Amino acid sequence: MKLSTMSRGEGTSTAAVLVDGLWRRLPAPDVGAWLQSGQDAEPGEPLTGWRPVNPLPSPGKVVCCGLNYADHITETGRDLPTHPTLFAKYADTLIGPDDDIVAPDDVALDWEAELAVVVGRPIHRAGRDEASAAIAGYTVANDISVRDWQRRTLQWFQGKAWDRTTPVGPVVVTPDELDPAAGVAISCRVNGEVVQSADTRTLVFDCAALLSYISTFTLLRPGDLVLTGTPGGVGMAMDPPRFLADGDLVETEIDGIGVLRNRVRLLA
Amino acid sequence: MKLSTMSRGEGTSTAAVLVDGLWRRLPAPDVGAWLQSGQDAEPGEPLTGWRPVNPLPSPGKVVCCGLNYADHITETGRDLPTHPTLFAKYADTLIGPDDDIVAPDDVALDWEAELAVVVGRPIHRAGRDEASAAIAGYTVANDISVRDWQRRTLQWFQGKAWDRTTPVGPVVVTPDELDPAAGVAISCRVNGEVVQSADTRTLVFDCAALLSYISTFTLLRPGDLVLTGTPGGVGMAMDPPRFLADGDLVETEIDGIGVLRNRVRLLA
Structure with missing residues (x-):
């Protein structure tokens, strides 16, 4: 569905x-x-x-996982994790599948194509099976990141919580039609050039594992959103680093869900 | 008022x-x-x-600043920051001034007495004066932290976002009655023993500076809450480290605002 x-x-x-x-x-x-x-x-x-x-304009909680694809972890120079790295962003960050990504013109804006999982029923301290059954569906997101702010301090939050920067959509596909753990292609293109291309099969912590883990400390409710992390190929890891310019077109695609097409608008 | x-x-x-x-x-x-x-x-x-x-049962945003008192920064072995270190927690973490702090019995629970500032009007990309004028008042909070989870990964969020762990209150004091930048005593007692005692005058980033900085990337609305960081004296910095036990009484006090008295309840 x-x-x-x-x-x-x-x-x-x-x-x-x-x-x-x-x-x-x-x-x-x-x-x-x-x-x-x-x-x-x-x-x-x-x-x-x-x-x-945007299918989910006002989730109470948007939890993001970092460092969850083996290749992206390698490109940031780290070891495979034993626990998911989590941070939060606000509903105010979310925009629709063809909305502009809006940011000031003096920040280092980078892409992060991500599979997002939508919570369908309340879960608290849920085991893997209960967490899996609580998945309402999957959608596409791009955790557009302000790298210079993200790196100002130890905590990434201030580079991740910029209003109107995180496209979501275009649809939510229910688990009977899509199984990310079995493998689904995910990619990001900037002005038509493929910059990220991976398979959700290589997620270190899959969707059920993430929901179960997060539910240990906080109640997840229907409509809450969990972004599962980005694969390799982000701009800051390029040599030299590459950031988004005004007018760039960011396309984020997951097979079986659809494509986000978002234009970058940098404002003075 | x-x-x-x-x-x-x-x-x-x-x-x-x-x-x-x-x-x-x-x-x-x-x-x-x-x-x-x-x-x-x-x-x-x-x-x-x-x-x-709890004066603010459902703020849309609860933003926390870490490493904001010179002595606490020193005890964690770091240099004075040039930018505030920020992370988020959820409204679900908040409890009232005499509610129990509830957590599982297998986590390392620590105290963090904090001055909290309440937003009174919407601000976005506000300068210092506009941010200052947007302060509705001040209250007391304790950013009770699950240290073992906080330290599992690079991001503190999973040690900071446990439901029903963050007492707030007992009142909100308007800025005409209280000036934290001029100096107000803040303290934390555990079972009557003073473990934290400091002055809000020594905040590296004061309330107006924090609201202005945060408003650069996200709209702050009336009722939103910003926790300004904790002074030295947390349990994890003790030798040996000390964590909260079932039945412990945590008292968090700021002169001119009041006292939070919260009993720790650790559940199997």
């Missing part, structure tokens, strides 16, 4: 489900609210002239 | 203002909601038999 949040203009939005190639309304303003409502996916009226926006 | 959120039992709460030694109702369920409403502090009926609870 594919779920999305659709809009036909400012201030309008609805959750939607794809049925025989046609998006149909679900009775909630967005996928997060629909998951919280606990309702069945009973398709309503068809939605023509609507476009997919 | 002193503000609080008062309750007389499960499910009841109201914002309140202290007038001539008597708490009087404000027209909102808590201080955060009252700040968001933008209303004047028009005192209503007196509240007898009500007790102060």
Whole structure:
């Protein structure tokens, strides 16, 4: 099943489900609210002239995992981890699948293509099986990072929590249709050039492991979002380092989910 | 002016203002909601038999600063910072001024007495003066930390985001009554023994500086909370390190604001 949040203009939005190639309304303003409502996916009226926006505009928690692909860990010069490296970002960072990535023109902006997992039911201190069963679906994200701020101190948060920098979408695919642990291609292109290309099979901590681990210390609720980390190929690891320029087009793709196409807008 | 959120039992709460030694109702369920409403502090009926609870039960953002007192930085073996070290925690971590601190019995729990600043109006990319004018008031917090989890990886978040571990309160004192930059005593006692004792005058980054810095990357809204860091004297820096045991009483005090008294409950 594919779920999305659709809009036909400012201030309008609805959750939607794809049925025989046609998006149909679900009775909630967005996928997060629909998951919280606990309702069945009973398709309503068809939605023509609507476009997919950020499926999860207001998750209470957005938890991110760093250093979770073996090749990206290697490019940062580190050993394979025994525990996931976690940090938080805010719902305010999230934008839709074709929104502009907006940042000041004096920061070092970098890409991080990521598989994101959407929580479908409340979990607290959940084992692997319970965590796995709580997965509502998967979506694409790009944890666009402000590298100079990320590296100012020991804690990455201030490089990761810039409003309107993290595209999410275009749809949420339920686990019956997609199994990232079995292997799904993930990639990032900048102005058409492939900069990241990997397989979710090589995640050190898979989605169920991450949800279980996080639920040890905090309650996860329907609509919460966990970004699972980025593979190798980020700009800061290039020689010389490469950062995003005004007007660059960042495309983030996961097979079976879809593509985010976001233009970089750097403001004075 | 002193503000609080008062309750007389499960499910009841109201914002309140202290007038001539008597708490009087404000027209909102808590201080955060009252700040968001933008209303004047028009005192209503007196509240007898009500007790102060967490003044800010649901801030959208709780940003914490680490390494912000010169003596605590020294005890962790670091140089004075040029930028604030920031991380996030969730509203779910917050508890009231006399609630139990609840954690599993197999973690290394440590105290961190902190001055917390409450945001009173929206700020984005605010300079120092605008940030200063956006301060609604000050309260006491203890950024109780799970040290073994905090140290598992490079990022502290997983040791800082445990539900029901961070006491806040008992009141919010407005800036006309309290000036932390001029110097206010802050202390932490464990079972009556003073373990932390410092002055907010020695903060490396003061409240206005922190709000201004954070507002560079994310919008701060009324009711958001910024924890300003802890002074020297934490348990992990003791020789041998000392952690909290089941039944320990943690008292966190800031002159002119009040005292948090929280019992530690470690659960199997």
